[in-house]
Amino acid sequence: EVQLVESGGGLVQPGGSLRLSCVASGFTFRYYWMNWVRQAPGKGLEWVANIKQDGSDKYYVDSVKGRFTISRDNARNSLYLQMNSLRAEDTAVYYCARDQGEAMAEFDYWGQGTLVTVSS
Amino acid sequence: SYELTQPPSVSVSPGQTATITCSGDKLGNKYACWYQQKPGQSPVLVIYQDNKRPSGIPERFSGSNSGSTATLTISGAQTMDEADYYCLAWDSNTVVFGGGTKLTVL
Numbered sequence: 001e002v003q004l005v006e007s008g009g010g011l012v013q014p015g016g017s018l019r020l021s022c023v024a025s026g027f028t029f030r031y032y033w034m035n036w037v038r039q040a041p042g043k044g045l046e047w048v049a050n051i052k053q054d055g056s057d058k059y060y061v062d063s064v065k066g067r068f069t070i071s072r073d074n075a076r077n078s079l080y081l082q083m084n085s086l087r088a089e090d091t092a093v094y095y096c097a098r099d100q101g102e103a104m105a106e107f108d109y110w111g112q113g114t115l116v117t118v119s120s
Numbered sequence: 121s122y123e124l125t126q127p128p129s130v131s132v133s134p135g136q137t138a139t140i141t142c143s144g145d146k147l148g149n150k151y152a153c154w155y156q157q158k159p160g161q162s163p164v165l166v167i168y169q170d171n172k173r174p175s176g177i178p179e180r181f182s183g184s185n186s187g188s189t190a191t192l193t194i195s196g197a198q199t200m201d202e203a204d205y206y207c208l209a210w211d212s213n214t215v216v217f218g219g220g221t222k223l224t225v226l
Binding site: 035037044045046047050059060061062095100101103104105106107108110111112113 | 121151153155157162163164165168169174204206208209210213214215216217218219220
């Protein structure tokens with residue numbers, strides 16, 4: 001059974017940092033592009049970033065470029081999102097999602113999400 | 121930046137056909153996906169590559185994409201289909217979601 005389990009969310013002050021993790025199981029992690037998608041409270045979905053199977057290519061939504069860094073450890077079946085210089089507008093549930101296609105944004109499995117709250 | 125536009129809400133009676141549109145510049149030249157999200161749950165992929173259904177998705181869900189509009193059609197909508205639906209496309213190495221459409225079936 002495919003599982004994606006996020007962790008690392010919490011309350012952080014504006015300007016602070018947080019590192020999210022997503023542990024994958026039930027499939028060969030190193031074969032897939034992986035993504036972070038977020039959803040602000042009561043709002044729609046917003047794609048945040050993705051990373052190629054070997055970590056050589058990474059892409060970001062404009063609003064997080066220079067502040068967030070996506071990475072992965074295929075030996076640990078883990079995906080990460082390092083979030084720096086956090087702003088109130090980064091408050092959201094953050095999901096990790098597997099792309100079944102080759103960077104086709106066909107997210108066939110999602111985690112349950114981890115809530116990040118940026119507030120003083 | 122690329123944008124996708126969806127109607128905020130659509131309402132149908134049970135058994136009727138629900139149609140949800142997604143508009144974007146030359147969207148028909150890209151692949152569109154559709155996601156269903158019920159309250160308190162993670163999204164579920166219901167259509168990919170314009171018109172393909174993942175395993176486990178009922179046949180009443182179908183999709184099309186031409187010109188500037190992608191369409192999700194739910195034939196014979198059921199109360200269990202009541203949810204938010206999001207279209208998605210990727211452009212220039214970035215992924216864009218539509219704003220979402222709340223489908224009410226009652």
